[in-house]
Amino acid sequence: MELVDDLSPIVRVGDVGGLGKVYSEWGGLITEPDEEILKTVEGWDLDIISPWRRVLPKTVFAGFGGEASSKLYVTTSRIVLVRDIDVWREVKGELTPFGIPSAAAKEIHLKELKSVGARQFCEIRPRKLRVIKKKRIDRRWSWLDLRLLSGDGKQYAITIWKTKGRDPETLTLIESQFAT
Numbered sequence: 047m048e049l050v051d052d053l054s055p056i057v058r059v060g061d062v063g064g065l066g067k068v069y070s071e072w073g074g075l076i077t078e079p080d081e082e083i084l085k086t087v088e089g090w091d092l093d094i095i096s097p098w099r100r101v102l103p104k105t106v107f108a109g110f111g112g113e114a115s116s117k118l119y120v121t122t123s124r125i126v127l128v129r130d131i132d133v134w135r136e137v138k139g140e141l142t143p144f145g146i147p148s149a150a151a152k153e154i155h156l157k158e159l160k161s162v163g164a165r166q167f168c169e170i171r172p173r174k175l176r177v178i179k180k181k182r183i184d185r186r187w188s189w190l191d192l193r194l195l196s197g198d199g200k201q202y203a204i205t206i207w208k209t210k211g212r213d214p215e216t217l218t219l220i221e222s223q224f225a226t
Contacts, residue, residue, distance in 0.1 A: 055171060056170070056171050056174045056175060056196050056200070056202075057094060057096075057106060057107075057168070057169070057170055057171075057202060058168075058169045059094070059106055059107045059166075059167065059168045059169070060166075060167060061131065061159055061164045061165065061166050061167070062159055062162065062164035064128075064165075064167040064169075065162075065163065065164055065165075068126065068128070068167050068169055069126075069128045069165060069167055071163050073117065073128055073130070073165055074117075075117075075119040075121070075126055075128065077121065078123065078124075080122075081121050081122055081123050081124070082121060082122050083119055083120070083121050084120045084121060084122065084219060085119075085120045085216060085219055086117060086118070086119050086120075087117070087118050087120075087213065087216050088116065088117055088118075089113065089114060089116065089208060089209050089210055089211075090114070090116060090118040090127065090206065090207065090208055090209065090213075090216075091109040091110060091114040091116060091127070091129070091206075091207060091209055092107065092109050092127055092168060092204060092205060092206045092207070093105075093107065093108060093109035093204070093205045094106040094107040094168065094170075094202060094203070094204050094205075095202075095203045096200065096201055096202045096203070097200070097201035097202075098193055098201050098202065098203035099201060103203070106202070107166075107168040109205065109207070110132070110135045112209065113209045113210055114129055114209045115129060115130040115132070116128065116129030116130070117129070118206075118216070120216070120219055120220060120223065123171065123173065124169055124170065124171055124172075125169075125170045125172055125220060125223060126167060126168070126169045126170075127167065127168045128165050128166070128167045129165060129166050129167075130160075130165055130166075131156055131159060131160045131164065131165060131166055133153055133156045133157060133160065136152065136156055137149045137152055137153050137156070140152065170204065172223040172224040172225070173223070173224075173225060174196060174197060175194040175195065175196055175202065175224055175225065176194065176195045176196075176224075176225050177192055177193070177194060177224050177225065178193040178194065178195050179192070179193035180192055180193075180221070182217065182221070184212060184214050184217060185212075186212070187207060187208050187209075187210070187211065187212060188207065188208040188211075188212050188213045188214060188216070188217045189205070189206075189207040189208070189217075190205070190206045190207070190217055190220060190221060191203070191204075191205045192204045192205075192206075192224065194224070206220060
């Protein structure tokens, strides 16, 4: 995963490009000036696609099924997810007869990134996004699906969920960060 959408600071994703800028060597968040961390929780994941009103939207950041080795930071100006690179989860979708060469190349690349201490990150600036549609489920797990619109008209569909169990307090805090 390379740095995507770097020109627009509303949603930013990447891996080694965030080392020392977004997250530290041990995976902690590097805060910006005048920014406070409101909550840090483990075991969350998210999925972002853009635009959400198209037949085949582009995946900006892909979430995984099952438990995730990740930390979600909710701050006064950002929501940041930092997760360890899981080589098997990244490569298993490409393990088809025609995809094996690309899967092998991707595996080598991801192992190199992991060896230098890189992690995958997704940074969202929720104050710059307006909620168009919201769906929340808080029964067996905590799950939030948002359809968002930026000031320049770009559309984002963001789904945030707790990979195991419920956490309604964190879900409420995440919801409160977005402008309605």
